[in-house]
Structures are given as C-alpha cells and as structure tokens.
Amino acid sequence: MGNHLLIDEMTDSDLNFYLHSDKGLNYVLSFAVGAAIVTLTGWILLFLKHSYHTKSFRSGYDLLPSMYFDKIGHLGVFSGVLWSIGNIGQIYTVSVLGESIGMSIVQSQMVVSGILGIAWFREIRGFQNVSGWIISALFTLGGIFILSHEHKI
Amino acid sequence: MNSCGQSCTILGIVCGIIASGSFGAPLKCHSVNMCNPDPFVLQTYKTGMCFITSWMLLFLGERCEVSPMGLVSGLLWVSGGVCGIFGIRNAGLARSVGTWSCVTVLISFMWGVAVFGEKVKSIPYTLFGLVILLGGFIGMTFYSSPNDLSNTSNEEELSTSNANALGLDSDLTERLIEQAEAEENVLLPDENEVTREHENLRGEETIHLLGIPFSRRQMGIIGAACDGLLGGSNLVPMHYSV
Numbered sequence: 001m002g003n004h005l006l007i008d009e010m011t012d013s014d015l016n017f018y019l020h021s022d023k024g025l026n027y028v029l030s031f032a033v034g035a036a037i038v039t040l041t042g043w044i045l046l047f048l049k050h051s052y053h054t055k056s057f058r059s060g061y062d063l064l065p066s067m068y069f070d071k072i073g074h075l076g077v078f079s080g081v082l083w084s085i086g087n088i089g090q091i092y093t094v095s096v097l098g099e100s101i102g103m104s105i106v107q108s109q110m111v112v113s114g115i116l117g118i119a120w121f122r123e124i125r126g127f128q129n130v131s132g133w134i135i136s137a138l139f140t141l142g143g144i145f146i147l148s149h150e151h152k153i
Numbered sequence: 154m155n156s157c158g159q160s161c162t163i164l165g166i167v168c169g170i171i172a173s174g175s176f177g178a179p180l181k182c183h184s185v186n187m188c189n190p191d192p193f194v195l196q197t198y199k200t201g202m203c204f205i206t207s208w209m210l211l212f213l214g215e216r217c218e219v220s221p222m223g224l225v226s227g228l229l230w231v232s233g234g235v236c237g238i239f240g241i242r243n244a245g246l247a248r249s250v251g252t253w254s255c256v257t258v259l260i261s262f263m264w265g266v267a268v269f270g271e272k273v274k275s276i277p278y279t280l281f282g283l284v285i286l287l288g289g290f291i292g293m294t295f296y297s298s299p300n301d302l303s304n305t306s307n308e309e310e311l312s313t314s315n316a317n318a319l320g321l322d323s324d325l326t327e328r329l330i331e332q333a334e335a336e337e338n339v340l341l342p343d344e345n346e347v348t349r350e351h352e353n354l355r356g357e358e359t360i361h362l363l364g365i366p367f368s369r370r371q372m373g374i375i376g377a378a379c380d381g382l383l384g385g386s387n388l389v390p391m392h393y394s395v
Binding site: 102116138 | 191
C-alpha cells in the first residue's frame with residue numbers, strides 16, 4: 001500500500017526513471033552470467049579442437065593459451081575491474097537515457113583513451129596531431145552535450 | 154540506487170566513460186607486451202572480473218535474477234570483441250576504435266529511434282548533435298592514426314608503425330627484427346616470401362571474402378565495423394528481459 005502511494009505521487013519522469021534504472025542494474029548480473037557462459041564455451045570448444053587435432057586430451061589441454069597468472073594476472077584483474085565498472089555505468093546509462101542517446105554518450109570513452117594515449121603513452125605526437133585531436137575531442141564533447149539535452153523522457 | 158535520481162545517471166555516465174576508456178591502459182604495460190597473451194586470454198580476464206563484480210550489486214539491493222537474454226548479450230559482446238581484435242590486428246588500433254565507435258553510435262541510434270520508438274525533443278537538433286559527435290570521432294581517429302603505411306619507405310618507421318598499431322613495444326620489435334635478420338642468413342627465404350611479408354606489413358595482402366578481393370586493412374576495418382554492429386546491439390536484449 002505504501003509503495004502504491006509512493007508511485008502515485010511520482011511524476012511521469014520519476015516513474016520512468018524508477019522502472020528503467022531498476023531493470024538496467026538487474027541486467028548487469030544477467031549480462032555477466034551470459035558472458036561467462038559464452039567465454040567458458042569458447043574455452044571448451046578450443047580444448048576440443050586441440051584435442052581432436054592431437055588425438056589427446058592431455059595435449060589439447062597443454063595447447064590452450066596460457067593465462068600468465070604470475071606475470072600479468074594483477075594487470076588483467078585491474079583491467080577487468082575497470083571494464084566491469086564501465087560496463088555497469090554503460091548499462092545504467094542506456095537503461096535510463098535509452099539505446100539511442102545513452103550508448104552514443106558512453107562511446108565518448110574514446111576521449112579518455114585518447115587523453116591517456118597523449119599524456120601517458122605518448123602515442124600521439126607533434127603539435128598538429130595533438131591540437132587536431134583536442135579540437136576533435138571538443139567536437140565530441142559538444143555532440144554529447146547536444147544529445148544529452150535532446151533526450152526526452 | 155533508485156532513489157538517487159539524476160545524480161546516479163551522471164555517475165553512471167562518468168563511470169561508463171572513464172572506466173571504459175581506461176581499461177585498456179593496464180594491458181599496454183611492458184610485462185603484457187613481453188608475454189604477448191592470446192586475445193582470448195584478455196577477454197577471459199574481462200569476463201571473469203565482470204562475473205565476480207556483478208554479484209556485488211546484490212549488496213546495493215538489486216534482486217538476484219538472471220534473464221536468459223543475458224546469454225544473447227554475452228554472445229554479441231564476446232563475438233564483437235573477437236571481431237574488434239581482428240580489426241586492431243589488421244587495420245590498427247586508432248582506425249579500428251574510430252570505426253567501431255562510429256558504427257556503434259549509428260546502430261544504437263537506429264535501434265533506439267526506429268525499433269524502440271525513443272523520443273527526442275527535436276529531430277534536427279539531435280541529428281546535428283549526432284553529426285558533431287561522429288565528426289569528433291572521425292577527427293580523433295584521423296589525428297591518432299599512424300602515418301599511412303603505404304607511404305612509409307623506411308623499414309624502421311614501418312615496423313614502429315605496426316608495433317604501435319598492435320600495441321607492441323617498439324624496442325621489443327627492433328630486437329625481434331635484429332633476431333630475424335640474424336636468422337635470415339641461415340634460413341635464406343626466397344624473394345617471393347620476403348615480398349609477401351612486406352605486403353602483409355603494408356596491409357596490401359589480398360584476402361577473398363565471398364569471391365570479392367579485400368586488402369588486409371579493408372578486412373580489418375570490416376572486422377571493426379562488425380564489432381560496432383554487435384557492440385551497438387549487445388544491450389538490445391536488455392529491453393526484452395523480464
């Protein structure tokens with residue numbers, strides 16, 4: 001009864017937000033389980049393929065690509081955590097802002113990877129390239145601002 | 154989570170942009186380059202951490218429900234990831250990321266407006282915003298691309314360009330070239346083999362798809378476009394989940 005009163009008091013905007021954001025965050029778990037099943041299936045298929053070619057399960061297992069847990073495990077985990085946070089943010093954004101606006105805005109992640117590329121990895125060099133890239137990034141941010149403003153609940 | 158309103162949306166956008174844009178940085182470290190792990194291994198790290206961290210949302214009050222549609226999303230995401238890696242290896246990082254970002258925006262926009270009937274305040278302004286966004290993507294891709302390989306006459310520049318495109322350490326590549334040159338004296342490959350190898354590096358090797366000849370670079374861009382197509386659709390099943 002309490003919930004019904006609360007929902008009655010909501011505006012259309014609030015109600016839409018309540019319904020869609022809830023669905024989005026719940027979907028994170030479904031997405032993760034689905035991705036895990038698909039990836040696990042990929043490993044099994046790879047193992048069966050190698051086993052078939054070598055006619056031995058042991059050799060099939062040995063031929064699987066190494067995870068390099070001791071050398072890159074911490075980096076892989078860190079990268080995976082960052083990606084997972086990004087994925088939760090993306091799913092939440094799409095569930096609230098919609099497929100058209102939400103997904104477009106999140107794609108501006110390219111600005112962040114570009115900034116890292118310039119400042120940290122020195123991938124983009126030379127005044128012309130860096131200034132051209134910065135102007136393009138400003139265009140991208142302008143596009144995001146316009147799209148965010150155009151979203152209609 | 155549902156009570157924090159617009160501030161959560163902004164937090165979601167910021168997390169989505171910053172975390173997704175920086176997850177590749179740890180994978181460019183020297184130790185990763187030295188190990189040169191299989192792309193599927195890196196995909197497994199991502200999937201594994203996604204699986205582990207997603208359960209933490211239960212502490213935020215989310216229900217423990219798994220929709221079968223998640224499997225469809227997972228399939229689209231993993232297969233898109235493989236296409237993306239194919240794109241990076243054949244067309245370079247900058248071109249591939251730019252291509253799949255543009256395609257993702259276009260595809261997700263098509264899904265949103267044409268299929269789900271999402272409303273916008275003004276169609277002309279929205280299209281204007283979309284053009285500005287795509288223009289920005291293309292510009293960033295253009296200015297972050299290495300020089301055109303076909304115009305690169307210097308072998309050292311060529312190897313560095315390819316190393317950057319593959320995310321490899323250029324020092325390591327130089328060492329590998331020196332090693333290869335030392336082995337060349339022993340192996341003495343025929344001239345055709347050397348020419349083929351150089352064509353590979355320049356992206357001029359021809360690959361036939363459905364009887365149509367494509368260069369490696371074109372195939373890479375097609376791979377990146379497929380990633381955009383699949384990536385732009387991987388959250389579509391969410392709309393059909395219970």
